[in-house]
Structures are given as C-alpha cells and as structure tokens.
Amino acid sequence: MAMKNVFSTPEYRQDRLLEEWWTSCEQGNLLSALKKHLRTFVLCVYGNNHDSTKEERLANKFLFRPMEYFLCREDPEVVFEELKAKNMPSQLCGKVFKTGEPTYSCRDCANDPTCVLCIDCFQNGAHKNHRYKMNTSGGGGYCDCGDQEAWTSHPFCDIHSPNVAHQEEQNPIETLPVDLTDRASALFMATLQYIVEILIWGQCDNLPSDLQPEGELHDTYITMLFNDEVHTYDQVIKTLQRAVKNCTAQQAREFATLVDREGRAMVYGGCFASCEQCRSIIDQSTSRHNSKPLKVQVMHTVVVAHQTFCLKLMVWLQKMIEKSDGLRRLFCLLSMKPQEDGQSLMEKLLLHDTQLWKVARVLSHQLLMAGVLMDQECKKQFAIIFTKWYPYVMRDFARDDHDHDVCVASLSVQIYTVPSLHYSLLMSEFLLDTHYRPVSITSLSVQIFAVGTVARMLVTDHDLLSVILVPFLEACEEKKNVHGVLTLSKAERNPSFKRACFMLYDLKYALICKPASDEWNDKLRNNFLKGHESFLKLLKLMQGMDEVKRQTGMHLEYEPEWEGAFNLQMRVDDVIASFTEWCSTDRTVFIEAYRKTAQMLLQCRDNSQKSEQHTVCGHTVKCLKYDVLSKAVSIHLPLSRYLAGLHVYMGKFHLHFGCPELNVENLDPVKMIEPPLRAQVMIAQSQAGLWRRNGYALLNQIYFYHNVKCRQEMYDKDILMLQIGASVIDGNEFLIHLLNRYGLLVWIKPEYDVPTGQDDNVRQTIMLAEEFLNLVLIILGERFVPGLGQVTREDALKREIIHLLCISAMSNSELSKNLPDNTNLETGIEDAIHAVANFRKPSSIGAAGSGKFELKKECYKEFNPYFYHYCRTDQSQAEESQIKRKKEEKSESHTLPPPVPPRFAPQFVQIVNLLQCDVMIHILSLILQRSVAMRSRSWSETQLDRVLHLIGLALHEQKRSIQDGNIAFDFIGKALKGQPNLMKLLESLVADPKNISHDSTKDLLSWILQMFMEVRQMTSLAEARGPTEQPTTFNKEENEAAKKRKARLAAKRKEKIIAKISQMQQNFIRDNAELFESTDADTSLMHGTSEMDISESAHHESPVAVGKFKSLPCNIGITKATCILCQEEQEVSHNSRAMVLAGFVQRSTVMSQCKNKDPPDGEKSDPLFTSSDLHVGSFANSCGHTMHADCWQSFFQAILVKERRRLSRIPHSLSYNIVQLEYLCPLCESLSNTVIPLVPALHTLVSESDISDVDLSFGDWLDGLQKTVENSMKQDTSASKDDPFPFLLCSLSSITKMMADSVASNFQLLWQYVSYASGGRFSESLMEMMKKFAKDVYSFGLSVDPDDLNHRVPIMAWNTCAYTIVNLEQYLRGEGKPLFGSSPTRSVDCINALVKFAAVCGHVMPQKIIKKHCLRLLSGVLSSGLERGNDPQCILDIDLFHYLVAVTMALPSLYTEGATSNALPLNSLNNQYILKLVFTAHIVQAMLLSDRLTEHEAAVKMENDAESIALMSIYTEIRRKAGCLPPSNSDPLPWQFSKHIKDAVLPFLRCATVLYHNLTGVPIPARLQEWTEETDAFCSYLSLPTNFSELFLSQGELLEGLINRWCSSDILRARLSSATSQSLVSYPLSVNHLIHLPDDYSQLINQISSFTCPSSNGNDSQLPTMCLVCGVVVCSQSYCCQTEIKDTKVGAATEHTLRCGSGMGILLRVRECQIVLLAGTKGCFIPAPYVDSYGETDQGLRRGNPLHLCKDSYKNLQKMWFTHCIPETVAHNIESHMNLMSIHWQHL
C-alpha cells in the first residue's frame, strides 16, 4: 500500500497564523480563517504519512497547538492549570468504564441495578460492607458515585463526598475570563461546524469548495472497506487476499481486524484506476450467493485526510472540555444552540449517526458523554432533543446494520433510566448477557423524588411514552395478519423487527420510576394515558397470537412457529408490570385505564358466538357455545391478563366491579373469563392426550406458559381472571360454565357411571374431570396475590420458597433459578429465604461443593401438594419427600392435610361460596358415592384425593366463619343434607377403603372425617353421634398383607428389569463383537496382579540394591496379568505372548525451572543431556489396565476402521484423535496413545548370580572408563568437526593393555556380561511391542514424526523413564508423602514397566548407536564431552538423574560384540560405581549452587560435628577451584551447610532409590516406606557412604582430577559469574505450583481490566485469558491475535500453551470466571476455583455474588496439572458434553 509522497510541506509561521485568526475572530469570521488553514495543512499532515508518530508530531505542530494558543493567547499549559483550579470539585465520579472493568452494585442501597460504582469508589465507600454484586462492564457507561438519585443511602464515597464550602451553585462559565470565553465560543463553534460538515459530507472525490485544495487534485485515491454484519472474518480475509495486490494473509487479517474495530479500513492506495479495480473485485467476489456485497468505496486522499482529522479533532475537543467546568458548559450550550436551519449541531450529528462508520460514531458518542451528559443542566436539554428525534433515530436504527451499542440509540439507556439521569449499563450488556435480570419496579421501596427527574419530565412534557410506542406500533404494523393479530415467523430473517424491540427496553427505562400518588398532575395524567392507549393497542395486537387448532387425523407436517411470540411476551412483561404499577398510584388514572382496557378487550371479541342453555341441580344457565376441541385457541392473552392485573387494585380505590364510576358497558364477566378458561381447557385436554398430533410446538408453549420465566404474566394472571369471575358470578353458574367448557356436563350426571359400552372416551373424561377439580382447587386455594388475598408480596415469596424446599433441599443458585426474576426484590428474596430456611454448610470446611438450604420445621405445615406452580413431577417428588420426612420424624400421622389458606380480600370473599353452592355439593357427593360404590367406571383415586382436599378447604372456611360469627357460610349444613350425606359417605369410606390404594389418601380421609366431626360439633347442630368410632386406624393385619403383596410385586418388577438390562448387554456385545471377540459377558474390573510386596523386605535387615553386598531380589511389578479384552490370565514372561499396559505419553513442561524460555524444536534438539532446569521432558502414565498385545492390536484396528468410515462424514468430533493414535482404554475409558510392553522382572532373566568374582577398585574402574573415552575420541580424529559423534570405540583389549595385569583381568571380567542367553531371546511379539513403544515415546516425547531409525529413539526411552520418576518424586515431595506405599498401584506398575523397558530397549536397537551414546555420556563427565558442539555446557547445565538413568542403561552395551545385544544393567559393581560417580558430581553441583540459597534459620541449633566441618572444607576448596569469590555475606555455619547439602541432594537419592529398586527388584527397607528427610536410609540402600565427605576424601587422584576439570571449566565460571544471562537452578529443585491467585475475585478482574490487546495498539481485548502456569495474559479467541503455526491458524491461548505447556494448557478466562483446559486441538471449560458464600461457583459470572478462592478446588487443579491429567480430563469432559466438540479449540 505504498503511496507516493506528493505533498510537500508549505510555508508555515504560527505567529502570523494566530494574528490572522484573532482578527477574524473579532470580525466573527473564524470559521473561514480556520478552513483556509485546514485546506492546506490537513492534507499535509494526514495525507501521506504512515508513520503515526510523525503524523502526531506534525498534527500537533500545524493543527492543534495553534488552536490551543489561539484559545489561551499564552502558554496553554499555564492557562489550563489556572482554569482547572477554578473547577468545583466534582461530586460525581463519572468514570467511564472500559470493557472488562469491574462494576459494583449495592443490593441494599442502589435504586435500581443499573446504578453501579467503579472499583475505587466501591473500595472507598460504605457499600463494600453491604450486600453487593459485582460484574464486568461491557464497556461504556459510567460510575454513579455521587449521584444522590442513584442511591437510597451512602451516595458518596470518601473521594467524592461533598465539600461543604461549595454550597451555592454558580454558573461555571462566569469563572472564565471574558476574552477567553469569546475566543472559546468562536473556536468551539467553528470546529464543531467543521466536524459536522465533514462527517455528513457525502461525496468521495471532492470536498466542500472552501476546503478543496487549490489547483488540480493529485491522482491519489484510497480503496476504503467498511464493515457489515453479514460477512465473516474469513470471507473478508479471503476477499482481500484476492483483491489487493501482494496482500499477505497476515495483512489481510490485520485489515479485517481494523475493519471490525474501527468500522472501516484503507485497504489499498494508488491511482484511481487501480483503486477502482480493487473495489470492483471486492464487490464482485462478495456479491455472490444473493448476499449484499461488502461496502467498499474509492475515496480521494483529501477526503480521507479531512475525515481522519475530524476524528482527532473530536478527541481534542473532548480533552479541552474536560479541562474546565466552564469550557464544558460553554461547549454544551453552543453545541445545542439552534443554527439558522433550526437544528443544533448536536442534533445534526445525532441524525446522521447511521451514516457514520463505527469509530466516528464511538467518538461522537464519547464527546456527548463527556460534554452534554456530564452536565446536569445540558443533559435535560439534550434529553428533550433526543426525545424529539427518537422515532426518527429508532426507525433509522432498525434499518441500520450496526450493532446497537455503536448506535446513538444506545444512548437512550443513559437518558431514560430513572431516577437518575445517566446510567452506566449499555444496552449491549443486556443483549450479550441473556441472564441479566430485567429491571422491574415491583418492589421499589418507593422513593419520592423532590424534583421531577428527566424521564418523568419527558413523560409529562414531551409525551415520551407515545414517542416510544408509536414507532414501535408502526414496526408491528407490517407483522399483522388479517385478523389484526401479530404473527412473528421465524422464516423471515429480517432483523429490523428485532431491532425495533429495543424500544421496549427504552419503554421499560422510561417507566422505572413510578410517581407517588401526590406527584400526579393533569399533564402527566394526560400524557400517561395517551401512552397507555398506545400500549393497549400493542396488547391488542398480541391478544390471540399463534392460535392453535386441534389436529385430527394426520400429525402436523411441520412445527408451527411459537418462539417469536414468547420472546415478545417476555420483553413486554416488565412494561406490563410497570404500567400496572403506575395505574395503581392514582385513582383517576386507574379508572380511566381500567375503562379503556375493558373497552379494548370488548373490541377483541368475535360477536358471532352463539349461546346454549344448560341445567344442573336445578340451576339453568345460558352458556357460550364454543368447542375447544374443534375451534382455535390461543395461549397469548395479554389484554385479558392486563385487565386482571388492574382489577386487584379496585379495592384500594374503593371501587367494585360494575360500580357506576367505572361505567363500562357490556362488560360481561362471563365473557371476561372465557379466553383464560379456554386456555385452561386446552391444556387439560392436552394433558389428557387429546392434542397429541399437534406436536412439540404446543407442548413447548404449554411448558413456557407455566415456566417461572413467563408464568407471572401468563398462567398466574389467567388464574387471577378466573378468580375475578368467581367473585362476581354466582357460584352455581360459574361452576356450570366451567363444567360446560370442560365438556363434563355428562360426567356429573349420576347415570354416567352406568356402562354403555363406549369405553373409549371414559379415560379422557376421567382425566379432564381430574383437571377440572384441580382448577377448582386452585381458584379456591391460591390466594397469595396482594389485593386478592390478605397477604403481602413477602408472604407470597415465602410461600414459593417453602414449596420449592418441600421438594428437596436446594443450593442458593437452584433456589434463585426457580424463583421469578426480579432484581429489585432480590435482597427481599434473600431475606425471605432466611426467614423460612436454614443454611447447611458443605460437609467439610473449605471443601469444594455448595451448601444447601433446608426448610425450617415450622414451615412444613404450609405444604400444599396442589400448589399451582408445581408441575406433575414436582408435585409427586414433594409429596414423596414430605411423607418420607414424616416417617423419619416418626410422627403419629403421615397425613399432609390442606394448609389453612389466608383470607380473601373483601372484594373476593364471594369466591368462598363456591364451596357451599349446590353444584359443588353435588360434585363432592357424586365422587364420594362413586368411591364407595362396588364398581365405577368413571371414578379415580385422584378425583377422590382432590375432592377430599376441597372438603378440607371447606372445613377450614367453615371453622373460620364460625369463629367470625358469620352464619352465611354453611357448608356443614349443606353437606349433611341429601341422601346419603357427605358425612355418611366419608364414614363408609373410612370403614371400607377397598378402592383406595394409597396410604396417603387413607390418612387424609381419616383426617378429613375427624375434622368434619370436629367442625360439626362446633356448629353445635343437633344429632351429633359423637366420636364413637375412631376411624384413624385400619385393620393392621390387612395392612401387613397388602404390604407383603406389594413387596412381592416389586421384587417381580425388579427381576424383569434386571433381565432386560442383561438382554441389552448381550445385544451390545453382539453388536460390538469385533471389540469383544472371545470376551465373556462378565466384564468385571480386573487388575493386573501387582506383587510389589513390600512386607517381604521386613526379613532383610537393611536391603542394599547395588554393589558387592547386594541383597536378594524379590518379584515386583506385574508378574501375572489378566487381559481386559479376552479375560485370559497369563504370566508375564519374555518368550510368550506379550502383555501391554494402556499408556499415554506426552511432552511436558510442568517441572520447568525457567518458565519464559521457548521450548526447543523437537526436530533439532539433542536430548542426550537433559538440561538441569528440566525445561521440557517426556512423561508417560497408564491407567494400569493390561491387555495381550495382539488383543490390543485387533481392538485398535477395529477403532481405526470405524474411525476412517466416520471421518469421511464428520471430521474431528471425538474425544480422542485417531491421527495421534489416541484411543480410550477399553475398560476405564482413560485417554491413551500407546501401550507399554510388560517385561518380566529382570533378575528372572539371568540364570545365575551376575557377580562373577570381580575385584576392582573404584579408582581402577574409573581409570578404565576414562581410558576408553579418551582413546575412543583420539581414534576418530578423521571425523569432521560437525560430527555429533566424533567417537570410534577402541577395543577392550587395547584398553586392558594399558592396565596392570590384575586390574586388567578384573576389568575384562566386568564386561563378560550378564545376559539372558540361557533363557532364549525375547518373543517376537514382545520385540514388536518394544519397538512400537520406543517409537511412540520418541515421537510423542519430542512431538516429531515417527522415525524408527532415528538415533534419539533409545535416548527418549531412557529420558521418559527418568522424567516420569522425577515427576512422581516431586509430586510426592510436594504432598509430603513417602515414596513407597502412597501412590496408586497404576502409577507404581507404570514406573516399574518403564524402568524395565528402559533397561532392555537397547536390545531392539542397533548396538552401534547405543555404544556411541554411551561414549558420549561418559565423555561428558569423564572428559571434555560437554564442552564440545555448538552449545558448550558445563556440569551445572545437566540434570544428573536423567544422566544416571541413561548411563546405567547404556553402559552394559559398551563392550558387547555383534549387531545386537542382550546385556542387562544388572552388574552390581558397575551400578554401584556409576551411582557413586554421578552422586559425587551432583554434590559438586549442589555445593557450587549453594550460595544462591537464602538461608533459613533453623529453630534448633546443632553441633558442628566432624563430618560437617569436613564437608565445609570441601566446599571451600571446590569454590576456590571454581574461582568463586567468598560470598559477600559470611559463610554459613558448618552444620547449616551440611544440612543444606543433605536437603539439596535428597530428591536425587529418592529418585535413584526408585530407579534401582525397580531395576534390581531389591526390596525397599521399612524406613523408606514412611516419610523421611534423612539421607542415611537412602544412602545405605544405595550403598553410598552416609558421610558425604567420604566421597571426596582419599578417592584417588583421578577423581580429584575430574572434580578439578568440572570446576575449572570456563563455561562453568561464566555461568557462576553474575554477568551471565542464563539463569541457574538451585537444589533441591522447587516443586512448581500454579500461580498465586488473590482471594477476592474482583481483584483479579480489576487487575486484568488494564490488559489491552498486544497486537492492536492499546485496544480492549475481548477475552483476556490468564495462563495459570506462568501468569501471562493473552488476548484469546480473537482474530487480532491469531498466528499461524504449521499452516494452521491458532489463537493466542493455543499459541501460548504450545510454548508454555508444550500443548497442555490451564488458563483462566477472567471475565467469564471459568478455566479453559487445552490439550492439543481439544479442550473443555470448567468452573474457576472461586465460590460465593454459599460455596457455589459462578461459571460465566452470571449471578455476580462476591467470590472468594476455594483453596481445595485450586489444589485439585494444581494436582491435575502437575500429574499430567489435563488430556484425560479434557477427554472425559468431551465424552459427557457433546457440544464441546463443535468448538474450534485451537482458535482460542
């Protein structure tokens, strides 16, 4: 994108320019003078520079500094300081939130949840001690600290608390010098005019004439690409690579990022023709597939330059006005001053918002926020302007293709939220976070605000409600069907209606603050009612949405749309509640609103309804004729429901239904109840199975109708409407209407029970009757609505909670999930919960897992099984757990009687009469009769249960009316009339409950009868028979018999189930025959028999593993194993079928001592000497399950075949990656990628004792080896210098020639090696498995492609063994556990198998290679081998345990003959001397590195014994040799030093013990089976001196020479001098931990909020993600930070994980409060280890409760990471959450 530098800098003199400006300013003509200057200089600054610092410098020089001087007339810095001093200390914080910054809301004091604080204000204020919520900001919005209207108490923090001195309000402009005011006015006006002119200038190739540069324009153009919501990143990137010359993928990605971030990007620059060509390619290649092409324009450089300058100018202006209150006010006034055309400049910007690209919008909004919205005065004015243009802006927005948050319409939240003027939550937050609790006013502890706030003012004076609703209704207009009802279909993907729905949010804000009754005035009433009228129109449009008709015959062909209507309903819910509340505060408004609503409802009726007459019990009623089964029914009835919502306030205003004041003609209650009744009937019919063919759409509707999210404005209100009906319609008539609509008029005739042969409908009728009784119970019993019953909101809430907790104890989040959303009630919810429940903490303190709430004992009596918010499962679960509870409490009666209901409000007392009306008594008696009858076809126990509850309710009411002295209610009287009467029927039922199967019903029956008699006595009616019969007990024997029968039935059922399950298993095995081959169905868990019998060791006094006095071996590891695939058991031997362990090998960095070093390239690295920082290693583990090698092979083949078939259809979608050879263990499903061959115990392979009588001193041994190395190196002088192996082994004879005779023979004897030739060679299958595992360890351990012949294959086998042992040692050390006996069998078995494999793997490799490795290893320590090569090293650079393993395994091959070897590392003398040598070297390491240790004071002082003093002098000597100066601080005391050295080398000794134990099979002494920090026990097992000084003293010149050589290495000296950059480790190596996390989660959020995307200079990062291993934060899952690795795009987290964890990652997404685990290309999410006070995690940060670190969980994460369990955790998670598969983890 090179552009010629065609603009030369014109002549410039600031003083002359300023003179000119000041003059024209006085003449009122600054704008043209300014433009004259800009005409030249804008192009010169912004026209040709790509160097942004240069651009900035020029801009300051030519553009901004002159303007500042113009304004100030002297040094601007000085003037601005003076102005600043005059500012009143702001009492408003107003800090604008960046994306991701923490925000706090006080649940006790905030007026609504949009009131938030920044972290500084929060921490310096009172609210931190209150109940608060935290959240992360989505960007935008600002801190409300200091706004008295936002908080009910503590509005100020300590920083912003009001200064008493500044009491009186002064116009800040008056504080400015007059002349400065004049100049500022002129400058602000001119710049603003210029900005508006440029931003709304529509042309691309020229400018307004007064800005157009003189002369011909150069032919320099720019192709400008704009963003849209249609095209994806990838599409844009591809298109750009095609359209722009020489555009690399990286550049294209940068452009795409820029377009996304700023809204446009210059993608190409050049002459017009080439720009145009670029444009047309982009246009063409994106306009295919009918989609809108990408917007792209060719613009002249001069236009772009001015636009760029405009943006900078806006930023500059913002800076100016922030300097002084006076300048801010001045700016606001000017920007809102109407121009000649009547519009102010602000208005112009507002109206052109949608024409601007993103960054221009953002900047103009920021200017608005910093200027207008921060000034209380101006905000009101702006709000008025905004309201004026609202419909226009919203219409424009609906057509626009930008996100809501970059649109000026998003400012409405700042303006409309009440009570304060400015609110912080941008609407984008509402959008992104669906869980955000919608604002509702329901329980505002009503604040009365002195002055009308903006929203109120706007409603009153500017008709805000209509302003919002009218354009919304317009948007609805297009969606109306022929009946005038909204139809929202999914098929239309037109987003404009969705966008229009934002207006509903605005409506919600506008209504948040409801006026108190004395705040109403006529103007407010008028305008409110005007808005109300529009609102009713909306409800009318919604009334009857998505009508359904019962489908008969065929099933529905496709599911009808239903979601749209529910979404709209949910958005309108809050608005409905707000309108209701507003109406409830003023009588006049209420009456008018009620009348209007009723009239509107009347308009909805279809008047063609016919009626019919029905007579029941002598009552004749004219009913509406409507068949729900054949005609359309809708579940959407917002208008009816709104009326019901209003109705409950009638009592408050002393009104009643039909009173003249309301004066609604034709309002017939029968018609009012009709729509909700139809909905109830439809649902009942659906329950009865009559609507089956209507499919899921209907079921979903019914589900949501009852769901906690919707029911408040749906189901609950329908019940309320029916209750209203019951309160104004005569009881008999009401019931007849219900029966008629349910189609049950036949059922209540006694003759219905006589069989007629048509049994088909009876079942359905029974169910409908049950539903009918249920509805009647609900109408009578559900009184917990304020206004309906004499209850408060709190009572209602408590009741909800009680009924939830009757189901089971629940955690806090379960409870709140099941309670209606209501943010303002939230603290109320908490109080209510604590009022009725006790919190039981999680079982152990600090343990992971959440605590639960349990209902308080005294609340159980409130339990009502017919609670109307119970679904069927809830109901039966609740009943079950209540009966169980009663049984556990051993209470006498298990009855769950109906609870005493609260009283109805006076308006509604009439409902109670339903219980005593003739029809009701008839129904009760009918069902009781059918219960008693020998046979009844229409009876069901459910009906009886409901009838009993009804009677119970009636008895409660009877009792209450007796107590009240109310004789009008006479249920008992009516119940005792008739033949047989209810009491008689009850008695006979109790006497003979043959039809009743449930104990609970029997219990209830007894309870009812007793209560009946009790109440009857109270009524003191005559003929009381007295309680002679005690009906509570049933015949016990009969009961027992019934129980036995039941038990028998249950047993039979169980048998059947078991049979079925085993059948299923059989089928499964048959279907998966290839996997099971000859497997029996019995697949019980079989462990490989591990016989690491440590008890045996007790026989040996103190076993020794190496050297002359080596103890006898025992069998350890797996000797006999069962194949999990074929179930055959087999001995592990070297010459039969091979056995293998399922295993997983991975590259690992968990023990790295240098976290910010890049891992070496596996292709190039030389792993022979492992670096001492353990930077990267190869780790193997196993689930411990054994298989035959061939069984495993056929199992794996089967998977391969299956996978190949599947892969062709769906790519990558399994928890394991077959390309990486991954599979799941067939028994336990652990992730595996290889198999570890099982080699029998090594000592069983040799026939006789391996120690031939060799008598060789350490010195002679060392001499022999050193001679070997030196001669071998000498011999190969011909090799070139680059040869990594400049060795050619000299023969043994040539070495022995150089020795004394006796020594020579013994040395020779040493190599007459132990081999297992006596027992024959390894079996083919074992060899094959050994080769396979060696290959896998090599390729996974180095993450390179497999290569059988690579010389590094055996090295990786040794290293994997060493690394795995070190990891186990470190883990156990970190946990403070002993080495033996504390780790699980599977890891013991795995290490044993690895050691034995390492010992024999040389047998399948070419001997030449092993010998070379051995020579190199020896030369490293015995000669100058380390210093050779490109990367010279010294003794401090290598890890000596890895070295020990390698040299132990390689040494036996040194002098073997032939191409292959079968030597085993069992020569005790060799092993002893190697160990001694390496350990000595390790002590030297530890000593040289010891002064880096900080001394820790030991609590107990010890004596300086001789050994300590000797060691100390060795230390001094070694340091002298290494050329170290004495340490600056005084030397440690000898005993301290001695202790330190022992600590330092202990891990090495522990690892060596594990190694030789597994190699030789010598049992572990008892002392080592417990935790010990003493080195002695290890030393004696390893046949090392317990006094380390012995290793140095009198060991001969040779060793001394070696130590000298190590210490005098130049490299070592360089390492030790502080100047070196390479960091050194210190011993003991520290055990790595995940980073420290703060206790308080908000600290973490705050910490991360300052993080910006590293690749888009200082922009916010959407998903900052913190590596828990090293603490680095990356910008994850974003195009801006993608990189390419091996031709695949990877996100920043993956990229980091590759470097930091070599593919295994554990990262924290701070804003989402969740952990990402990454394992190669797979991953999963788990909750972060933070919990709230209820012990619950908050994945996604949805609840916002304060969170604190849960130490246990974090420890578990630490363990998972350190023991390499991330891949396995990921695989398990993917198995159980299939949706995780669709995520492209490598893009994270």
Ligand SMILES: [Zn+2]
């Ligand atoms: Zn603040």
Ligand SMILES: [Zn+2]
């Ligand atoms: Zn503050």
Ligand SMILES: [Zn+2]
């Ligand atoms: Zn508070």
Ligand SMILES: [Zn+2]
């Ligand atoms: Zn097998």
Ligand SMILES: [Zn+2]
């Ligand atoms: Zn397994």
Ligand SMILES: [Zn+2]
């Ligand atoms: Zn980024």
Ligand SMILES: [Zn+2]
């Ligand atoms: Zn890291």
